[in-house]
Amino acid sequence: MALLTPVDAPAAPLLDPSDPPFAYAHNLPLEKKFEYLVAVQPDARYFPRLPSGTLHPVLIELLSSPDLLPLKHAWTNEERKGRAANGQSRFYFRVDGRMFSVLFVKRAVRPWVRRYLQPSDWSAYAAEDARRRAEEPKPTLEFWGAGYFTEFCEGPPGFCHGGSIATFVDMILGFGTSGILMRTQPCRTLTLNVTYKQGVPLGGVIRLHAGVSRIEGRKSWPYCNLYAGARKEEDAKPLIMSEGLFVAPRNEYLARVGMEVHTGAKDDEAAGHGKGGGKGGSKL
Numbered sequence: 113m114a115l116l117t118p119v120d121a122p123a124a125p126l127l128d129p130s131d132p133p134f135a136y137a138h139n140l141p142l143e144k145k146f147e148y149l150v151a152v153q154p155d156a157r158y159f160p161r162l163p164s165g166t167l168h169p170v171l172i173e174l175l176s177s178p179d180l181l182p183l184k185h186a187w188t189n190e191e192r193k194g195r196a197a198n199g200q201s202r203f204y205f206r207v208d209g210r211m212f213s214v215l216f217v218k219r220a221v222r223p224w225v226r227r228y229l230q231p232s233d234w235s236a237y238a239a240e241d242a243r244r245r246a247e248e249p250k251p252t253l254e255f256w257g258a259g260y261f262t263e264f265c266e267g268p269p270g271f272c273h274g275g276s277i278a279t280f281v282d283m284i285l286g287f288g289t290s291g292i293l294m295r296t297q298p299c300r301t302l303t304l305n306v307t308y309k310q311g312v313p314l315g316g317v318i319r320l321h322a323g324v325s326r327i328e329g330r331k332s333w334p335y336c337n338l339y340a341g342a343r344k345e346e347d348a349k350p351l352i353m354s355e356g357l358f359v360a361p362r363n364e365y366l367a368r369v370g371m372e373v374h375t376g377a378k379d380d381e382a383a384g385h386g387k388g389g390g391k392g393g394s395k396l
């Protein structure tokens with residue numbers, strides 16, 4: 113299935129901040145904030161359509177918002193080297209000013225979500241977060257992202273496996289939308305509907321548009337569409353359309369597994385801003 117495995121492949125070169133890709137990143141207004149993202153771009157041997165170590169313009173655009181908080185170097189150089197050699201598929205997206213990434217590890221359709229904007233100073237972050245929320249009392253109900261799938265997600269030759277796509281959109285729906293928007297832990301998938309209108313090519317930049325069309329109490333109805341190409345075109349038809357019903361676990365379940373229990377009216381109020389939603393009252 114995969115064209116190249118890490119075992120067959122030559123070792124990835126050591127990533128060095130003095131390399132041209134880093135200089136390229138440093139020319140950007142956000143300077144070192146890009147360093148980490150640049151460093152984890154896959155090697156060109158695994159991902160030949162983008163120059164090694166550079167960010168695609170659409171990702172730069174995505175990351176260039178002035179309200180981005182400094183990125184934290186969450187991984188060591190050694191980890192970065194290893195990860196870059198694994199040909200991971202990676203997507204970036206922003207929700208409420210926070211940057212997230214979803215990546216696939218090797219062949220397994222096992223995605224991990226990593227929150228990029230982990231500030232080193234949590235009190236400063238909390239203050240910033242509170243200020244932003246005060247200015248934008250309504251939760252973000254839609255967001256855009258971009259990324260790519262590599263050969264570890266291959267199904268039909270040159271195209272992404274349907275299971276990888278289903279896993280990916282499940283993550284976006286579950287974590288990226290309902291979990292975050294409802295200000296709770298990730299919600300659980302109750303139903304997931306994926307329409308594969310066209311194949312998703314490996315290697316090229318894929319845009320995503322996701323959001324939540326309705327929120328009622330513990331339930332939310334997120335959607336996620338995938339498009340080919342870096343640029344948004346008004347008449348572009350989605351390759352993939354997905355939607356689902358996601359349900360936040362009951363409080364008694366959360367208490368049993370030792371997770372924080374959300375009962376605050378504020379969260380419910382925020383959730384109630386969804387189209388068609390609005391009951392908001394806690395049914396937890």
Ligand SMILES: CCCCCCCCCC(=O)SCCNC(=O)CCNC(=O)[C@H](O)C(C)(C)COP(=O)(O)OP(=O)(O)OC[C@H]1O[C@@H](n2cnc3c(N)ncnc32)[C@H](O)[C@@H]1OP(=O)(O)O
Pocket residue numbers: 225282283286287298299300301302303331357359360361362395
């Ligand atoms: C750190 C990174 C972590 C990243 C995580 C990303 C998230 C990825 C998302 C996933 O993949 S989760 C894994 C796959 N999903 C599961 O394993 C879920 C398994 N199912 C469950 O755990 C429970 O069924 C669930 C928590 C989803 C719901 O349990 P409940 O006991 O709350 O269900 P309940 O029967 O009360 O139904 C909840 C609501 O849905 C409604 N409902 C049930 N079945 C339905 C159906 N088929 N269609 C429409 N509505 C339905 C039901 O009427 C009710 O509405 P109301 O509250 O308004 O009355």
